[in-house]
Amino acid sequence: xxxxxxxPSNKVTEKGKDVELRCDPISGxxxxxxxxxxxxQGLEFLIxxxxxSAPDKSGLPSxxxxxxxxxxxxxxxxxxxxxxxxxxxxxxxxxxxSGRAFFQFYNEQFFGPGTRLTVL
Amino acid sequence: xxxxxxxxxxLHVQEGDSTNFTCSFPSSxxxxxxxxxxxxAKSPEALFVMTLNGDEKKKGRISATLNTKEGYSYLYIxxxxxxxxxxxxxxxxxxxxxxxxxxGTSLTVIP
Numbered sequence: 344x345x346x347x348x349x350x351p352s353n354k355v356t357e358k359g360k361d362v363e364l365r366c367d368p369i370s371g372x373x374x375x376x377x378x379x380x381x382x383x384q385g386l387e388f389l390i391x392x393x394x395x396s397a398p399d400k401s402g403l404p405s406x407x408x409x410x411x412x413x414x415x416x417x418x419x420x421x422x423x424x425x426x427x428x429x430x431x432x433x434x435x436x437x438x439x440x441s442g443r444a445f446f447q448f449y450n451e452q453f454f455g456p457g458t459r460l461t462v463l
Numbered sequence: 464x465x466x467x468x469x470x471x472x473x474l475h476v477q478e479g480d481s482t483n484f485t486c487s488f489p490s491s492x493x494x495x496x497x498x499x500x501x502x503x504a505k506s507p508e509a510l511f512v513m514t515l516n517g518d519e520k521k522k523g524r525i526s527a528t529l530n531t532k533e534g535y536s537y538l539y540i541x542x543x544x545x546x547x548x549x550x551x552x553x554x555x556x557x558x559x560x561x562x563x564x565x566x567g568t569s570l571t572v573i574p
Contacts, residue, residue, distance in 0.1 A: 386564035399560040448494040448556040451509035
């Protein structure tokens with residue numbers, strides 16, 4: 344069956360350019376997360392979407408980062424004016440969710456293969 | 464920011480050895496504790512979602528226990544095989560929507 348897919352798998356960009364990373368979650372999964380892993384660090388939460396509710400953006404490191412999720416499915420993470428410290432592996436994950444508080448905590452996350460972003 | 468700690472950071476064992484590692488998390492506001500395995504060049508894959516104090520889960524040669532009162536979980540691998548080589552991550556969800564991941568234990572099983 345189809346898992347979570349992400350594109351591109353690798354992206355090399357110059358400092359100051361904008362980049363867009365894409366995530367296609369598993370069909371039927373209403374919860375979607377973006378994480379990043381910088382070198383030597385653990386997975387860092389960035390943003391959470393649940394269905395059509397307003398996203399939880401509390402993990403976004405700066406206002407250069409934004410994300411949207413269209414039609415409750417595909418999500419894009421946009422980084423404007425990239426900096427070298429943005430270099431990392433960006434992972435997307437989806438899981439079963441519902442409008443009930445904390446429901447998503449009890450469901451495993453399915454991760455995509457990640458996008459490795461290198462900012463020169 | 465919550466502190467989720469994993470130890471050891473890395474581990475090398477011989478094929479056939481059994482091993483275990485630890486995830487420590489805050490003992491308050493507990494909802495669940497997740498374990499994931501992340502093999503090189505692959506996506507992280509869920510092993511267990513543990514919710515109750517005293518929970519013990521098993522998948523093949525891998526098992527996990529949970530102590531929510533003292534804030535730790537152990538992952539055990541019996542008779543390690545080279546294909547068990549991976550980074551093992553634990554994740555602790557808390558109020559809000561965040562999952563806090565540990566930095567992982569990197570396991571290398573030497574044939």
